[in-house]
Amino acid sequence: AQTVTQSQPEMSVQEAETVTLSCTYDTSESNYYLFWYKQPPSRQMILVIRQEAYKQQNATENRFSVNFQKAAKSFSLKISDSQLGDTAMYFCAFMIRNAGNMLTFGGGTRLMVKP
Amino acid sequence: AAGVIQSPRHLIKEKRETATLKCYPIPRHDTVYWYQQGPGQDPQFLISFYEKMQSDKGSIPDRFSAQQFSDYHSELNMSSLELGDSALYFCASSATGDTEAFFGQGTRLTVV
Numbered sequence: 001a002q003t004v005t006q007s008q009p010e011m012s013v014q015e016a017e018t019v020t021l022s023c024t025y026d027t028s029e030s031n032y033y034l035f036w037y038k039q040p041p042s043r044q045m046i047l048v049i050r051q052e053a054y055k056q057q058n059a060t061e062n063r064f065s066v067n068f069q070k071a072a073k074s075f076s077l078k079i080s081d082s083q084l085g086d087t088a089m090y091f092c093a094f095m096i097r098n099a100g101n102m103l104t105f106g107g108g109t110r111l112m113v114k115p
Numbered sequence: 116a117a118g119v120i121q122s123p124r125h126l127i128k129e130k131r132e133t134a135t136l137k138c139y140p141i142p143r144h145d146t147v148y149w150y151q152q153g154p155g156q157d158p159q160f161l162i163s164f165y166e167k168m169q170s171d172k173g174s175i176p177d178r179f180s181a182q183q184f185s186d187y188h189s190e191l192n193m194s195s196l197e198l199g200d201s202a203l204y205f206c207a208s209s210a211t212g213d214t215e216a217f218f219g220q221g222t223r224l225t226v227v
Contacts, residue, residue, distance in 0.1 A: 033214050042220070043203060043220065043221055043223075044218065044220050044221075045158070045205060045207075045218035045221075046218075047215055047216075047217075050214065050215065091157055091158070095214060097214070100163060100170055100171035101146070101163075101209065101214060101216070102148060102160040102163055102171055102173065103148075103150075103158070103160065103216065104160070105157035105158050105159075106157060107156075107157050108157050
């Protein structure tokens with residue numbers, strides 16, 4: 001079974017600064033995807049960024065980027081130029097490709113962006 | 116753009132009652148997933164459907180059942196409700212070959 005661990009229950013950052021959220025996972029699979037989802041107070045789950053395990057290049061989406069360390073099974077999310085609207089719960093998630101494509105989530109990190 | 120629609124948004128039921136949650140996936144999405152998110156917890160996978168057939172089963176109690184209909188909408192039926200069933204229930208949909216699952220806004224079920 002796959003497990004996803006987020007060791008930071010809560011974090012805070014000043015507006016315009018950079019913050020990094022940590023995620024580690026455990027799997028014996030080789031073909032998988034990793035995701036970061038954002039859940040704002042509205043509770044909507046919004047995809048922030050995804051990474052394919054076989055791609056060495058780290059994914060980036062505007063102010064969001066990941067540091068994917070496959071050997072270490074680490075997948076951290078860096079948010080640059082933090083904005084008040086980034087305040088949310090962030091979930092790291094794992095998916096085995098072509099095995100149902102269901103997501104296994106970590107416990108989440110609550111991020112507060114302070115003005 | 117059309118999103119995943121869930122209804123109702125909020126539902127209050129008493130113990131031992133039944134509840135039916137509905138999910139309307141994005142047009143042309145053939146896969147539907149159901150997740151349960153308890154208070155302060157991460158979402159847990161319940162069940163999924165592909166082309167109207169059950170695809171995978173997660174931690175779904177025997178008291179719950181689900182199906183996907185010919186128009187691809189899905190319903191999650193919950194019977195003999197317990198206090199512990201109080202949670203946010205998400206439906207997500209995806210298209211064949213796409214790893215991105217689009218989530219609905221969820222149905223908040225409160226069992227009293």
